[in-house]
Amino acid sequence: MVMFADRKDAGKRLAEKLSKYRGKDAxxxxxxxGGVVVGYEIARTLNLPLDIVVVRKIGHxxxxxxxxxxxxxxxxxxxNKAEIRSVDQDWLKKEILRQKNEALRRIRVYRGGRNPKKISxxxxxxxxxxxxxxxxIRVAMQSIRKQNPEELIVAVSVAPHDTVTELEKEADKVIVIDNDLxxxxxxxxxxxxxxxxxxEEVIELLNSQ
Incomplete structure (x- = not known):
C-alpha cells in the first residue's frame, strides 16, 4: 500500500507520472x-493551466x-441504482437539487468571474x-467529454482496482499511483x-495560477 504525506505529496508524485505532458497543449x-491542492502541484510542476470541474456527491x-x-x-x-432504491425518493430529489445549486455556488465563488479554460x-x-x-469523477468525465477534448486523462493518487478498470473504458488513459486490490x-x-x-484555500490556489 502506498502512503502519501499529504495532498501536495500526491500532486508531486502524479506530476512525475505526467511529465510527458509538460508544456503540451493541455x-x-x-x-x-481536495483535488485542487493536488492539481495545483501538477500544474505548477508541468507549467500547465489549472481549472476546476465542480461535481457534488449525494451521500447516503x-x-x-x-x-x-x-x-x-x-x-x-x-x-448507484441499487443504492437509491433504499432511500426516500422525495428526499433524494431535494438533495439532488440542493447539491446542483451548491455546485453552481462553488463555481461562482471559485472562479470569481473568470471564464472557464477552453478544453476543445x-x-x-x-x-x-x-x-x-x-x-x-465519472460525472466530471461526462462534463469534459461534452467539450470535445483531444484526449481525456484521469490522474488520481489512489482508487479501488475495480473502479480503475471501469474508468479505463471511458477515459483515454487512467493514471493511478495506488491501484489497490x-x-x-x-x-x-x-x-x-x-x-x-x-x-479560501481553493480560491487562493486558483488565483495564484
Missing part, C-alpha cells in the same frame, strides 16, 4: 476541494460519506485526491495528513 482540471442518508449519486451544475446525474481540442487531465465509488474504504486512509480544504 489543461489540468481539478475536482474541488445513513452514511453521508458514501456517495449514491453525483451531479454537476448543469444537472448531469449519475446514481486540448488534452484534458482530470485530477482528484483519490477515488472511492467513482461516481463523482484491497481498498481501505476511504481515500483519507492513504494519507498521513488529510485535512479539510477550505473554499
Amino acid at each position: 489543461v489540468i482540471l481539478a475536482l474541488p476541494r 442518508p445513513g452514511n453521508p460519506e458514501y456517495a449514491i449519486c453525483a451531479v454537476d451544475e448543469k444537472g448531469s446525474l449519475l446514481c 481540442g486540448k488534452i484534458a487531465i482530470l485530477v482528484d485526491d483519490g477515488i472511492a465509488t467513482g461516481l463523482t 484491497n481498498y481501505l474504504g476511504a481515500v483519507g486512509a492513504y494519507y498521513s495528513h488529510f485535512p479539510q480544504v477550505s473554499d
Whole structure:
C-alpha cells in the first residue's frame, strides 16, 4: 500500500507520472476541494493551466460519506441504482437539487468571474485526491467529454482496482499511483495528513495560477 504525506505529496508524485505532458497543449482540471491542492502541484510542476470541474456527491442518508449519486451544475446525474432504491425518493430529489445549486455556488465563488479554460481540442487531465465509488469523477468525465477534448486523462493518487478498470473504458488513459486490490474504504486512509480544504484555500490556489 502506498502512503502519501499529504495532498501536495500526491500532486508531486502524479506530476512525475505526467511529465510527458509538460508544456503540451493541455489543461489540468481539478475536482474541488481536495483535488485542487493536488492539481495545483501538477500544474505548477508541468507549467500547465489549472481549472476546476465542480461535481457534488449525494451521500447516503445513513452514511453521508458514501456517495449514491453525483451531479454537476448543469444537472448531469449519475446514481448507484441499487443504492437509491433504499432511500426516500422525495428526499433524494431535494438533495439532488440542493447539491446542483451548491455546485453552481462553488463555481461562482471559485472562479470569481473568470471564464472557464477552453478544453476543445486540448488534452484534458482530470485530477482528484483519490477515488472511492467513482461516481463523482465519472460525472466530471461526462462534463469534459461534452467539450470535445483531444484526449481525456484521469490522474488520481489512489482508487479501488475495480473502479480503475471501469474508468479505463471511458477515459483515454487512467493514471493511478495506488491501484489497490484491497481498498481501505476511504481515500483519507492513504494519507498521513488529510485535512479539510477550505473554499479560501481553493480560491487562493486558483488565483495564484
